[in-house]
Amino acid sequence: MTPAPQVTTAALDVSGLSHAFGPRQVLRDVGFSLAPGDFTVLLGLNGAGKTTLFALITRLYHSRQGRIAVFGHDIRRQPSAALAAMGVVFQQPTLDLDLTVRQNLAYHASLHGLAGSRARIRIEEELERVGLADRRDTRVRQLSGGQRRRVELARALVHDPALLLLDEPTVGLDIESRRFLIDHVRHLCRSRDMAVLWATHLIDEADDTAKVIVLHQGQVLDQGPVPQVTARAGVPTLRAAFDTLTRQHQGTPQHQEGAAR
């Protein structure tokens, strides 16, 4: 099922996106759309192409084919407007370990043209929300993995983006930190009408109220609200649906190497 035609401008619109590194095709004709307030889980195993997709959306490099638009701003033609509306949490940690929490966030604020009291207020607000306001002058090196992730989330939100991208944000976190991160981001979706793209290989991070995009070997196998995807696959759970979809894909003529498991 293709997404319904957009009446309002989509927060993120990806269409006909393909990319290759040399001969290796990483993404094939990927298309999806995120509306404001959508919590969308990009579900795929390691190597499915999630990180490449993120690199293309964040304009680290351009795709070979296809179009990416953020609130109607084409990433190639209006990169500045597109990037300004975007907050990103990358898969690898990107904080300066030797700087304090606040210094890290202030650096990020300046990269978005924010400084002075306005930046200070925004930083305080976001640190407050992730419960780290009292650690503001702690060096990042002294924080736990879960706390560092929360700082990265706060950082991604300092410039008040309307689209939030997270690439495997829960990797290496304990259950409690994971829970906190998911709840916090879902709350942002509801309260700020923020569109979120949450890439993960952990199926249980997509509950029944989420939307899901199943990405496998660079192709979108299915997408939509979780109940619809499971219903189409004719199975009760998303896990079973994922297995069914990837098995069917494996069975197609160009993928005869056998079962994924």
Next chain:
Amino acid sequence: MTPIHYARCLGGIVKREALRWTQQRGRFFSALVRPLVWLAIFAAGFHFVLGVSIIPPYETYIPYEVYIAPGLLAMIQLFNGMQSSLSMVYDREMGSMKTLLVSPFPRWFLLTAKLLASVVVSVVQAYIFLGIAWFWEIDPPPLGYLSVLPALILSGLMLGALGLVLSSFIRQLENFAGVMNFVIFPMFFASSALYPLWRVKESSLTLYWICQANPFTHATELIRFALYGQMAPLSAGVVAGATLLFMVLAVWGYDPGRGLLARRGGGE
């Protein structure tokens, strides 16, 4: 985005570079100690071996320490230029570079800001070195401390831009040793930093021309003349030209459409 936004962005990038430099203690001290080790050990050892005749800009016979001081200033900037941008390559697989590049400011501006930030740090380092070197009786005329500033800025720009180019083109570096062997050592030794070029010419004409073509030689000479209140027009031209060339290459290397970031998959 107005000029005020640009100024804030530049300010933030410079501040971060300065904070990183002062708060990474290892880097801070090694940056200061390295040239002093050269001065204290290498120069002392060669003090009696190498006699330096009177060559411009010097007006008298000078001790070897005085001769190599400008080369060591350029070396500080060389190391700094490599470190500040190459750390982006292997520090957490491009992580900090990604953060920089998803800023809505144009990429050429972000790279230039990054470069200016590293120049600020390298100029401060150079002056700290000059301060300590004064105790080794490396005492250029008082006005030399002022006239050397534009030279340090220009050579800092060139070496910083070179670092940026390398960071965009080098696919993977296991550690700093690779850069040491293939960039820093050849540039440093095949230059006028440690020995005057007329001496090189006596032993090998080929090496002499390699040294002449080495932009690091010109960075060194630019600093040497400026430290004594004199201008080295050829060196200034070469350094300015090389800066421009490296900067164009760096912007090209980081261009999302054509550059090499895409080919290596951005750290995947």
